Structure formats: C-alpha cells, structure tokens
Amino acid sequence: MALIKSISGIRGTIGGAQGDGLSPLDIVRFTAAYATFISRNTPADASGRRTIVVGRDARLSGPMVDKIVVGTLQAMGMDVVNIGLASTPTTEIAVVGENAAGGIILTASHNPRQWNALKLLNSDGEFLNDEQGKQVLAIAEAGDFVWAEVNNLGTVSVNETYNRRHIDMVLGLDLVDVEAIKAANLTVAIDAVNSVGGVVVPMLLKALGVKNVIELNCEPNGQFAHTPEPIPENLGQISSLMAQGGVDVGLVVDPDVDRLALVMENGEMFVEEYTLVSVADYILSHTPGATVSNLSSSRALRDVTQAHGCTYSAAAVGEVNVTTKMKETGAVIGGEGNGGVIYPAAHYGRDALVGIGLFLTLLAKSGKKMTQLKATYPAYSISKNKVELTSDINVDAILEAVKQRYAGEEINDIDGVKIDFADSWVHLRRSNTEPIIRIYSEAATAQQADALAETVKQEILKFV
Secondary structure (H helix, E strand, O other): OOEEEEOOEEEEEOOOOOOOOOOHHHHHHHHHHHHHHHHHHOOOOOOOOOEEEEEEOOOOOHHHHHHHHHHHHHHOOOEEEEEEEOOHHHHHHHHHHOOOOEEEEEOOOOOOOOEEEEEEEOOOOOEOOHHHHHHHHHHHHHOOOOOOOHHHOOOEEEOOOHHHHHHHHHHOOOOOOHHHHHHHOOEEEEEOOOOOHHHHHHHHHHHOOOOEEEEEOOOOOOOOOOOOOOOHHHOHHHHHHHHOOOOOEEEEEOOOOOOEEEEOOOOOEOOOHHHHHHHHHHHHHHOOOOEEEEOOOOOHHHHHHHHOOOOEEEEOOOHHHHHHHHHHHOOOEEEEOOOEEEOOOOOOOEOHHHHHHHHHHHHHHHOOOHHHHHOOOOOOEEEEEEEEOOOOOOHHHHHHHHHHHOOOOEEEOOOOEEEEOOOOEEEEEEOOOOOEEEEEEEEOOHHHHHHHHHHHHHHHHHHO
C-alpha cells in the first residue's frame, strides 16, 4: 500500500489501515487543501463564487472517490460541475469551457486498478506547477481549512456534454482531415482497457468517418483486462489480433486517455515513443516551429525536428514541465515519449484523442502501411527499466555518484541525471508516481540499449 504526494497529484492505493494508502480521510484532507489553495489564489466570479470541474476515469473506486471529493468541495463552499466519466484531456477542456477556477481529475492514469488519484488543475485547465503543488501539500499538512457556513455551501450540477465537445474540437483542428480519413477506408482496432476510452474513442472514430472499428476492452466497468500501462508487454491481445491481418491500425489508450500507443498492421508495436515523433513530423511539414519533449523521450524527435530545419528543446519529466518549456520556446508540438501528444492548437495537455485525429490523417494522406511509415523515421530503440526503492536507499546520493562516474560525458541534471553519449543516452530519475528509480536508455538497437541500462544498474549496485 502506498500514498505518493508529488507534482503529478495525490496518488495512492485504496484500502487498508489509515496511513497505508489513499484513505477517505486523505481524500477529504487533500481536496480541502486544494480548495483552500484555489480560494487564496484564484479570483471569484461576479457572484462571488468559485467553480471546480470534476471528472473521473472508470476505475472501480471512482464512484466512491467522486462522492467524497464532490462533498468536500461543497463543504468548502465550491460549486461543482461534475462531468462524469471523462478523460483527463476532456476534463482539462471542461475547466476552460466552464470558466472554472480549477478542476480535479480522479484517475491514477496507468497505475493498476487498486490505485486512484487526485490530479489538480488550475483555471487554465493545466496541471499545477511544482511551487503550487507544494502549497497544496503544505496546507494539507497544516490542516489549515475553513469550512463554509451552511448558507454558503457549494452547489452541484451535472454536465455530460464534454465528451462530444472534445470530439468536436478534434474535428475542428485544421490539420485533422476527416475526408482523407474517410476516403482511406481504414480498419481500426481499439483497446481501451475497460475504462473511459471505451466510451469516447469509438465515438471519435465514428465521427472521423472510420466505418470498420474493432473494439477490445471497451466496456467502461473498471475491470482492467490487462495491466493498464500501454507498453508492449501488456498488449498481447491487440497484437495477436493485428497479426492475423485485415486491420490497418491498432490504437491503445491508458485508463484516462492521455497516452496513445500504436500497433502496426503486422502486430508489431509502432513503439509509443514514435507516436509523438510521427505526429510531430506531420505537424512540422505544415507548420514549422519548435518542438519539446522530456529528457526520457526518444532522440528521434530531435532528429526529425532538425530535419525540418527547426529547433528541439528538452524539459524535465512531467507534463507541466513540458508545457512550460513549450510556452517558453513557442513550440508548435510537444509531449512525452510515453505516447503523450501535446498540441497547443488544441490545448496544453497530453491528449490521445488529438493524437488519434492527427495520426490517422497522416496515415491516410501518406498512402503507406504503418510498417512503411515507421521505416521513414530514425531508428532508435529505448529500454525502460526500474529499480525498486527501499527506505535505506539514498537516491540523491546514488544519482550524484552516477553523475561523478560519468563526468566526462555530456550531463543534464535538471531532472535526475541524464548522460548523453555520442550514439546513445541513459536517464536516471526518481519516479513521481511510483516508489522506484526509473532507468531509461536509448541506442540504435534494443540489445545496445539493454546493455547500457545493465551497465548503469551495476554501477548503482556498487554504490548501494
């Protein structure tokens, strides 16, 4: 059991003794702290009220957590617009659409079903930054809440129109070509891991003119059919389906639909790193400009960006860090190598629906099969490993020791330690969402990337 408080929100396991996870008392405490933060930092509307949007994924604990969060917000004097089952990017869009003071997304993203989380948004529908997140945690620690008097309790309204509004926004993007997608007559398979993607992705595909859709795990009942992180080892079902032939594209989303993984027509992974790479290539061919990804993302985005005569920048891991760097550089496209596409023409948030619209347009217009399209991009292989943390491991000391060990190489320490070699790199960082050290490495082949990761692992074991 675990409770993790970070820039990514308040995340924990459901159940167990008090203090072991994300208990109902913790949900009340952190929701009240967030409401207090909003009251102190966001102006009220003309009537002196503040509105918070609440949306959730389909995990089993969602209805329970939803009731606690909504009731707590009311008790803090906040009006609530509850949009029900909705993706993370849909909730972000709803905050702006409702002119709300903020939003809370009830999702533990790619974590297994025993987890849930409160993801906290500002009035722009974007995640709180590190400083703001620390303010919320400090308020929660101090218990510094003032509950509303009975005449000032918040109200609750339900608005379930935002899934449709989100789809309409995707259809309205200049670089999403519905006619091209329709003319391509694609057969598309979708695995939505029995969460909210099972509601919204088939709706989107129909709106894009895709007539042939094969739905896998699209019942939003929270019974995750496989480990929900959309990485190759968890995608055997859709991979086997694709390998049988007759399907052009495989789409996989995580429970809150902010990550998009792609499966090729032969059943092999397009590789989640290349979701952003391919979409960026398409965007840059029409609107040249800067790009951004985090330090753990593939070098292929940098290569594609430079091939278009444009500038690439790296940011610390975390969506808010990427969007901050995107705004600084005026980036036209960015995101993370976990399948997270951030397209400012839509909004500043990872959005699998936007990624689907753009990628299907690219594929339709290219006239290529997915395997042929993938072959046009720089060939890299990334290895994603981790080291479980225990209480006696000093992570900061380990990272500093690794940094000194490779002091002769190009080092970036804005987020953990990234070591850039001439033809490869390795990045070590403490996870924001799980009690682990992540070790990402990339090289020309999987074997070389794995070997690099293993070398660094052995160095860590020496330091431990």
